[in-house]
Amino acid sequence: MAFKRKIYSKLLDWKNTTQGKKALLIEGARRIGKSTIAEEFARHEYRSYILIDFNDVSDAVINAFNNLLGDLDTFFMVLSTEYGVELFNRESLIIFDEVQRFPKARQSIKKLVKDGRYDYLETGSLISIQQNVKDITIPSEERAMDMHPMDFEEFCDALGESMLVKYIKNCFAKKIPLERGLHEKAMLIFKEYILVGGMPQSVAAFLEKRSFQRSDEEKRDILKLYRDDIMKIEDRYQSRVLAIFDQIPAFLSQHEKRIVFSEIQAGSYFAQYADTFFWLGNSRIVNECFNCTDPNVGLTLNEERAYIKCYMGDTGLLASHAFSENAMTENELYKQILNGKLNLNEGMLYENALAQMLRANGHKAFFYTHYNEEKHRNDIEIDFIITDNNKVNFKIFPIEVKSGKRYKYESLTRFCEKFRKRIGEAYIIHPKNFEIKDDGIICLPAYMAMCL
Structure with missing residues (x-):
């Protein structure tokens, strides 16, 4: 189940303002939806994309990073062939998913951004832990962005209550109370939020059958x-x-x-x-x-x-x-x-x-x-x-x-x-x-x- 996430507009801003001169690194906890939003963004905003998941990456791709960065034509040909995706100049995005698993890929961003053919999006957790950075030079061509679990506004949107959010914001701006019935409704949703939380799997499980128990099972897995x-x-x-x-x-x-x-x-x-x-x-x-x-x-x-x-x-x-x-x-x-x-x-x-x-x-x-x-x-x-x-x-x-x-x-x-x-x-x-x-x-x- 895909949810509307506010970070999407920030990704659009990055794409439109940097024009390929900066890679974007999305940092956040495990299971908050980093990979999902990265792929959704790539699917809607680019002609083609490649997602390299460093949790499950082939030897051919690892070999390309280790030996072919000096020959980027061959490097990109290997990626294109391995993933079966045609890459288009300034119209394609390459995603380094869970990049902390292979720090050398993160270091390669400097060279890849300078080449200028494609855009690069990285996702990861534990990015700054010593063992993930001790052997690499952190690229200055990288912009970092935090991602969080779904906030209360995103939770309301998932429940189909976006108009209620607008009403709440309007009352806050005017410094007036909500109508009594809508206040009670908003408080009930807030209490549901503190029980379900903002982890996408938990929210999806809750919405499926309005089940706190299913939500709890997903949270315990996390x-x-x-x-x-x-x-x-x-x-x-x-x-x-x-x-x-x-x-x-x-x-x-x-x-x-x-x-x-x-x-x-x-x-x-x-x-x-x-x-x-x-x-x-x-x-x-x-x-x-x-x-x-x-x-x-x-x-x-x-x-x-x-x-x-x-x-x-x-x-x-x-x-x-x-x-x-x-x-x-x-x-x-x-x-x-x-x-x-x-x-x-x-x-x-x-x-x-x-x-x-x-x-x-x-x-x-x-x-x-x-x-x-x-x-x-x-x-x-x-x-x-x-x-x-x-x-x-x-x-x-x-x-x-x-x-x-x-x-x-x-x-x-x-x-x-x-x-x-x-x-x-x-x-x-x-x-x-x-x-x-x-x-x-x-x-x-x-x-x-x-x-x-």
């Missing part, structure tokens, strides 16, 4: 694939990656949600896990969120990497990762989530979904905590901080996530008082309709977070 990938990495940090991966739901179930290294193993500290988070972040299995000690221009400059939250890259995967297979196949669990009665675990899913939505919109997320020496506890805890990236009039936007309809927000109030001059707008994400509080804090229904 989680097993991720574990298999972890088991292939270097022994020196394999166990640590696995330990973090396995405990993500446990950490997100806690109040603060950040990773406490001493709870993984006594005496542990962040420096011991640096390679771990690099691998998990680069694989796009997780979305990292670091503590920002002084929310100001350039949040990265003030990040405290020893304080980290680790969200799953896809909230649907988190749901299957957090609950046992038996629990997920019982309809009662789905009813609890859809009816908003899962309490703490529902808050974990809401917060993970927001991290996913922010990442899909290009934000690098941070959080903020302030320790009160007199009270001996944190008196300000802000779930997320994003920026508008304005270099002239820089503003920060604090976000608190509330999964219940009754809540307090003293932390957000204190944060706004402390950093008033730096704040553009302050948001609460909640299950209720759009509302602006008397103090100016904007309350967004969870589905409207896609507009941030």
Whole structure:
């Protein structure tokens, strides 16, 4: 089942603006649809294309990369013959699928782009892991683009609800609530989204018979694939990656949600896990969120990497990762989530979904905590901080996530008082309709977070 993906328009922009002078590398987690969108783009936008899958490539093709790059006429003749595809000057696309499996092909991009006959699209995961780049020169003729699991807007489109998305965006722009019935419908779809997630196989399985169980089966296959990938990495940090991966739901179930290294193993500290988070972040299995000690221009400059939250890259995967297979196949669990009665675990899913939505919109997320020496506890805890990236009039936007309809927000109030001059707008994400509080804090229904 093919889904409409927003990255397609970015691929078109690359094709029209670079005119063959840059190859495009699509990076992203396994099973998010990179190969599918690359081939769909090639099929519709080019006269012909070749897809070289480096998971299953012939000796003839490998030999061509190893020995024939000095004779490109012969090189292209071999590719054309091997795949049975005629190539046309400036009208054909060659796709290097899972290019991390054969780094030499990635290095060849420099020579191939300079030749200028065809366009080149690469897809891959774990692109920057040391063993995938240590023996090659990264081509400057390559432009990188991130791809994510299907976001909430794409999920709605797959459900045939594109008009609802337009209505939500219009209400956000006008700062008005949705009509009550449409708000309830949008919230139901959002809850379906946090259960199903944005992995295309999971969405397709769900849509086939509106079955959460079929969706869960697909997600567990993907989680097993991720574990298999972890088991292939270097022994020196394999166990640590696995330990973090396995405990993500446990950490997100806690109040603060950040990773406490001493709870993984006594005496542990962040420096011991640096390679771990690099691998998990680069694989796009997780979305990292670091503590920002002084929310100001350039949040990265003030990040405290020893304080980290680790969200799953896809909230649907988190749901299957957090609950046992038996629990997920019982309809009662789905009813609890859809009816908003899962309490703490529902808050974990809401917060993970927001991290996913922010990442899909290009934000690098941070959080903020302030320790009160007199009270001996944190008196300000802000779930997320994003920026508008304005270099002239820089503003920060604090976000608190509330999964219940009754809540307090003293932390957000204190944060706004402390950093008033730096704040553009302050948001609460909640299950209720759009509302602006008397103090100016904007309350967004969870589905409207896609507009941030």
